[in-house]
Amino acid sequence: MLTDSQRKTLNFIRVYIANNGYAPKLQEIAEGIGIRSRGVVHRYVQALVDAGYVENTLGKHRGLRLREKTGLAGQIPFLGRIAAGKPIEAIPEQDEISLPNFFTGEQQFAVRVVGDSMIEMGILDGDIVIIESRDTAKNGEVVVALIDNEEATLKQLEHTNEGLVRLIPANQKMEPMLYQPEQVRIQGVLVGSLRRY
Amino acid sequence: MLTDSQRKTLNFIRVYIANNGYAPKLQEIAEGIGIRSRGVVHRYVQALVDAGYVENTLGKHRGLRLREKTGLAGQIPFLGRIAAGKPIEAIPEQDEISLPNFFTGEQQFAVRVVGDSMIEMGILDGDIVIIESRDTAKNGEVVVALIDNEEATLKQLEHTNEGLVRLIPANQKMEPMLYQPEQVRIQGVLVGSLRRY
DNA sequence: AGAATAGAGAACATTAAGAGAACTTTCAAG
DNA sequence: CTTGAAAGTTCTCTTAATGTTCTCTATTCT
Numbered sequence: 364m365l366t367d368s369q370r371k372t373l374n375f376i377r378v379y380i381a382n383n384g385y386a387p388k389l390q391e392i393a394e395g396i397g398i399r400s401r402g403v404v405h406r407y408v409q410a411l412v413d414a415g416y417v418e419n420t421l422g423k424h425r426g427l428r429l430r431e432k433t434g435l436a437g438q439i440p441f442l443g444r445i446a447a448g449k450p451i452e453a454i455p456e457q458d459e460i461s462l463p464n465f466f467t468g469e470q471q472f473a474v475r476v477v478g479d480s481m482i483e484m485g486i487l488d489g490d491i492v493i494i495e496s497r498d499t500a501k502n503g504e505v506v507v508a509l510i511d512n513e514e515a516t517l518k519q520l521e522h523t524n525e526g527l528v529r530l531i532p533a534n535q536k537m538e539p540m541l542y543q544p545e546q547v548r549i550q551g552v553l554v555g556s557l558r559r560y
Numbered sequence: 561m562l563t564d565s566q567r568k569t570l571n572f573i574r575v576y577i578a579n580n581g582y583a584p585k586l587q588e589i590a591e592g593i594g595i596r597s598r599g600v601v602h603r604y605v606q607a608l609v610d611a612g613y614v615e616n617t618l619g620k621h622r623g624l625r626l627r628e629k630t631g632l633a634g635q636i637p638f639l640g641r642i643a644a645g646k647p648i649e650a651i652p653e654q655d656e657i658s659l660p661n662f663f664t665g666e667q668q669f670a671v672r673v674v675g676d677s678m679i680e681m682g683i684l685d686g687d688i689v690i691i692e693s694r695d696t697a698k699n700g701e702v703v704v705a706l707i708d709n710e711e712a713t714l715k716q717l718e719h720t721n722e723g724l725v726r727l728i729p730a731n732q733k734m735e736p737m738l739y740q741p742e743q744v745r746i747q748g749v750l751v752g753s754l755r756r757y
Numbered sequence: 758a759g760a761a762t763a764g765a766g767a768a769c770a771t772t773a774a775g776a777g778a779a780c781t782t783t784c785a786a787g
Numbered sequence: 788c789t790t791g792a793a794a795g796t797t798c799t800c801t802t803a804a805t806g807t808t809c810t811c812t813a814t815t816c817t
Contacts, residue, residue: 364582366621366773381669381704382712384695384745389795400776405796407774422782424794429693431667437634437660438581439670439690445704446674447713447729457580460670460688462659463634464578465754473636473657477643485755487682491657493636505757507642515648532644557662557754558682560702563762586806597765602807604763619771621805 365414371396372407373416374458376427378442382450386427437462466555470496474507474517481505481517483533490558492517494551505553511546517553562611568593569604570613573624583624634659663752667693671704678702678714680730683753689714690752695745702750708743714750 365373375395379387389401389408398404408427411417420426441460443453476490484505486492500506506520508530518530518540528547531539562570572592576584586598586605595601605624608614617623638657640650673687681702683689697703703717705727715727715737725744728736 364617364620364622368774370582377669381747382706383709384706384747388793390793398775400774401795402777402797403775409796422795424783426795429667435660436664437662439663439668441670441672441688443671444674445671445689445712445714447677447715448711450710451671451712454672459581461578461581462662462754465756466636466659467578471636473638474640474642474648475638475651477641480644482682485679485682485684485687490682491638507648513647514645515642516644517642518644553757555754555756557752559663559752560750565763585804587804595764598806599766599808600764606807616806619806621772623806 365410365416368396369407369410369414370458372404373411374442374453376408376411376417377429377440378451378453380429381442386425388425466493468495468554471554472496472551476517480532480534480537483535484519486517486533486556487558490556492553493555493557495554496551498549500549500552507550507553509548509550510542512548515550520549562607562613565593566604566607566611569601570608573605573608573614574626577626583622585622663690665692665751668751669693669748673714677729677731677734680732681716683714683730684755687753687755689750690754691748692751693748695747697746697749704747704750706745706747707739709745712747717746 372392375392376387379391379395387395389404392404392408393399393401396404408417408419412419415430416432418428418430420428439460439462441454441457443451445451471493473491473493476486476492477488479488482488494507500520502521504520505517507515507517508520509515510530516530518532521529521531521539523529523541526544528542528544529539530542530547569589572589573584576588576592584592586601589601589605590596590598593601605614605616609616613627615625615627617625635656635658638651638654640648642648668690670688670690673683673689674685676685679685691704697717699718701717702714704712704714705717706712707727713727715729718726718728718736720726720738723741725739725741726736727739727744
């Protein structure tokens, strides 16, 4: 169980290594977390070593290395934001992503997307999308819709002024389709997506 | 049987831990449930301990732990494949996806992408990408690269025949960039992405 | 009225954070 | 190879923050 300062220290080390490729000096850590004493930093680092997050080559300059902490599955260190042309920018407050907690919600299911119909919204062939089971949706939401009780499709929803339902693919090569409301049954609404390379 | 305030306290602790991965301080609980007195919070927490909902490491900061099963979370029913114009097609071998085990691998970290430079590969502004720490990559892989030891960027990698390194954005509006090999340090390789709507 | 619940806040004990001195080791410039 | 500055290590001391234990007051419900 890390203390606040220890966690802050670990986070700084991770971001530093991601940005520089080598470990920080104690002095740099001190400045990074906003204190002055190298001795104090050393104490925090030692705690991280004891807790298994970090390895230390004793005495060597920049001798810290990150260790794979084999704790709970699905916890991934979150470093911050990456924008082209800048170093990775740390975000205080959040230092880990919990995959189980990332998609929280009631009544969800997952499907694998086949085809390119939503490619312009960044949903590619093979992606897995997380859907929240619902039978209604607002304009603009992306839904899993069942058409004529036989075809399922993932499209953006629009209720037209004429009382019809339009299902809009995110792909210039495809045309939106118009349906009578009773033809279309909404099965759920898109709440997330994930992809593995 | 918990009182209203005790339930409120328990709920706050659950949400806090789910969001942060560690327990709140009494002061934070107090603010969270809208009161001022740490002493009162302590009384509620003690009641939760007595009722078996929570464990406490005496005296330690952030020493609370939930006694609930947290391991089962993160399973989402997997219905199969959805292709426009067909029913959802069940895949017999798999009926659940396990979020904690979705990204398995050594030395991973996550960053939030800022900007549209990879938009044509389905990585949008705000997406979170999972990176596996490595210092080498093959042609075609998407990497976090450190340029001149100061800029970090997410681009597709290509080693040219001339021995140079090309970093290619997935965005027609942006140009690939050529670098000397010693200018570019590879920090990791893209292995996954996730997005929440 | 009496009991249960809620809240404030003082007082105290302990933990955690931080400064900085003193010492040892590493490392790079001569 | 030598040497001195810089880095890592080990301390002691101080302070700030947090958890713990009280007492007191108010409110609600039976």
